Amino acid sequence: MNAAKRAEKAHKVYAIESGTVIDHIPHPMALKVVEILGVKQDGILTVGMNFPSQRLGRKDIVKVENLKLTAQVTDRLALVAPTATINIIEGSRVVEKRPIHVPKTFRGLLRCPNPNCITNIESVSTHFVREGSESEPAVRCTYCERLYREPAQLVV
Amino acid sequence: MDLPGRSIISIRDFARDEILGIVDKALEVKAGEWADALHGKVLATLFFEPSTRTRLSFEAAMVSMGGRVIGFADPNISSTRKGETLADTIRTVTGYCDVIAMRHPVEGSARLASEVASVPIINAGDGANQHPTQTFLDLVTLKEEFGRLEGLAVGMLGDLKYGRTVHSLAMALSLFGGRLSLISPPGLRMPAHVKEELDSAGTRYEELRDLGELTSDLDVLYVTRIQKERFADFQEYERVAGAYRIRRDTLTGPCTRVRLMHPLPRVDEIAEEVDATPNAIYFRQAHNGIPTRQALLGLVTGVIR
Numbered sequence: 001m002n003a004a005k006r007a008e009k010a011h012k013v014y015a016i017e018s019g020t021v022i023d024h025i026p027h028p029m030a031l032k033v034v035e036i037l038g039v040k041q042d043g044i045l046t047v048g049m050n051f052p053s054q055r056l057g058r059k060d061i062v063k064v065e066n067l068k069l070t071a072q073v074t075d076r077l078a079l080v081a082p083t084a085t086i087n088i089i090e091g092s093r094v095v096e097k098r099p100i101h102v103p104k105t106f107r108g109l110l111r112c113p114n115p116n117c118i119t120n121i122e123s124v125s126t127h128f129v130r131e132g133s134e135s136e137p138a139v140r141c142t143y144c145e146r147l148y149r150e151p152a153q154l155v156v
Numbered sequence: 157m158d159l160p161g162r163s164i165i166s167i168r169d170f171a172r173d174e175i176l177g178i179v180d181k182a183l184e185v186k187a188g189e190w191a192d193a194l195h196g197k198v199l200a201t202l203f204f205e206p207s208t209r210t211r212l213s214f215e216a217a218m219v220s221m222g223g224r225v226i227g228f229a230d231p232n233i234s235s236t237r238k239g240e241t242l243a244d245t246i247r248t249v250t251g252y253c254d255v256i257a258m259r260h261p262v263e264g265s266a267r268l269a270s271e272v273a274s275v276p277i278i279n280a281g282d283g284a285n286q287h288p289t290q291t292f293l294d295l296v297t298l299k300e301e302f303g304r305l306e307g308l309a310v311g312m313l314g315d316l317k318y319g320r321t322v323h324s325l326a327m328a329l330s331l332f333g334g335r336l337s338l339i340s341p342p343g344l345r346m347p348a349h350v351k352e353e354l355d356s357a358g359t360r361y362e363e364l365r366d367l368g369e370l371t372s373d374l375d376v377l378y379v380t381r382i383q384k385e386r387f388a389d390f391q392e393y394e395r396v397a398g399a400y401r402i403r404r405d406t407l408t409g410p411c412t413r414v415r416l417m418h419p420l421p422r423v424d425e426i427a428e429e430v431d432a433t434p435n436a437i438y439f440r441q442a443h444n445g446i447p448t449r450q451a452l453l454g455l456v457t458g459v460i461r
Contacts (some may be wrong), residue, residue: 116283118264122241143264145166145285147349 014046019065021087022074024053029080029152030060036076036155039064056083071098076109078102079151082135102134110139110154117144128154160458163277166286167324172331173181175295176305178451181460182296185221186447193459194223194450198254201227202245203280204236204260209420209442210280210289214257217449226253243272250274254457257449276456278449284320290419291324293448294378297441301415302375305329309373311337311414313378314400314425316346321419322380323350330357337374339364341396344382366399368412377402378417379438381425402426407435416439 025033030047034040046063053059075087078100088096106128112119119126119141128139129148139151148154157177166198169180199218203211206229236245242265249256250273257352258269259280263398266279266286281287310329312322316338326336326346330353338346338361345363354361364370379402387393401424402416418426418438430436454460 111180114263116261116263118242118268121262122243122268124243124268141264143267144283145168145264 003059015092016046016063016065016089017092019063019067019087019089020064020069020074022064022081023059023085023087024056024083025060025062025077025081026056026083027058027060030062032080032131032139032152032155033060033062033077033084036080037062037064037069039069041069042067048082074098075101075103079106079110079137079139080155082137102130102137105129106139109156110151111156112141112144112146113148113154114141114146117141117146119143157455159455160461162203162456163180163266163273163279164452164456165266165270165277165279167288167291168286171448173191175292175304175328175331178292179295179305179454181455182292182444182448182451183300185451185454185460186296186300186444187239190221190450190454190460192222193454194218194221194457195412197223197255197453197457198228198253199223199225199453199461200249200256201225201229201280202249202256202258202260203227203229203240204231204258204265205281206230207259207281210259210287213445214278214280214449217446218453221447221450221454223453227257245266246273246277254295255453278452278456284318286324287320288324289445289449289452290321291446292452293441294321294325294417294419295328296444296448297378297417297437300444301437306334307332308334308375309337310328310334311339311367311370311374311377312346313339313367313377313402314343314379315382316340316380317344318386319380322378323347325378326359326361327353327357330359334359336361337364337370338362339367339369339400341365341382341400344386346455367406367411373410373412374414375413376417377411379422379425380419381421381423393403393435397425402430404429404433406430407433411435 030049040061044065046062052058064155068088083101086098087094108125127142130137138149140147157174218225246269255276257278257280261283263283263285266282270277316322382397384393415437416435420442
């Protein structure tokens, strides 16, 4: 990488010293990621959208400074950003790199879009099970049994 | 097969061997074994939506095997009208009976009921979702007729889009390696999500526009009603429905020996002249609802094993 290119890249997304970098977010899910993580008030937040990506074509990036997000928290991104990679940064170096693990079941996190599903009528926590692969997850409501191929849209 | 205490909510909850076990048990009940097995047991029929046939079938099943029945057939006289939640109604009724048969217009209501009840729930229909005792009685009829469930050539005719019965039956049959011919007007085809399940189960199926396109013999033709409400134009409905009507002269070629099934009620999709032919087994199919429901009631209450 020549100096000019390096400078350009640094200008676009500056490196953070400490915190969490969520890379390979499928475009345009970055804002949804911020919303699900609930980190809007937790210090400096950098949101980058529409970067070229070999893997995804286009990708988004979210950087959360000074906050190391646990797997339990980042796995909540499974449905909106199953391809995301989590980088934990300390002293400007990546000290942990992990993928998102897509759970087999989701309790409470999603809303069933079927208006005639009991979960939209009585106060009952939703329960979905994953069908299909981790990279292309679909979810089935265990109550009305409908299958949803775009589970990201069900995230509350 | 471990069924005591278990609820019957969806055909999806059952593995192939469990389905076979239940079907065989129903045929034992029909053969006269297990008489009076339900003596001393109480069934609560909670019908939050009217369905006279299904309710009568459950009640007849219970009473003729020595059990007793409590319940309601009209939600307007129940406490639901006073604003009680379904969960609370179930929590209460669960203390009055050994098993509950429930019909409710909301999808997933039976699953919720099974989570709060301390007795087994038998789903007698939850909206457009499931009606598993219908699927079991269809399978019992097939087993009785052919001696097997494996490898049958089954045609499904009519409204395959909205017909809950054919969706569940198609999924159940996919466990038994049959071949399906899905015959419907283009606007009422089997939904993609059901076809995807057939694909993932490796079930062979073909989609046809009418019976004339059949190229090989069918063992069974499962006829469903095409409802007027699905059409904006009455003339269009008449034209389409007419093309899917079964008459005596339909029973030729690949349909010469076909057994005709129908979930009933029938309107005019099978002409009455067909009733007297050996092909017509739809009334026997309806009657099989009794031993099927008796077997399920006995299995979940633990008196049939």
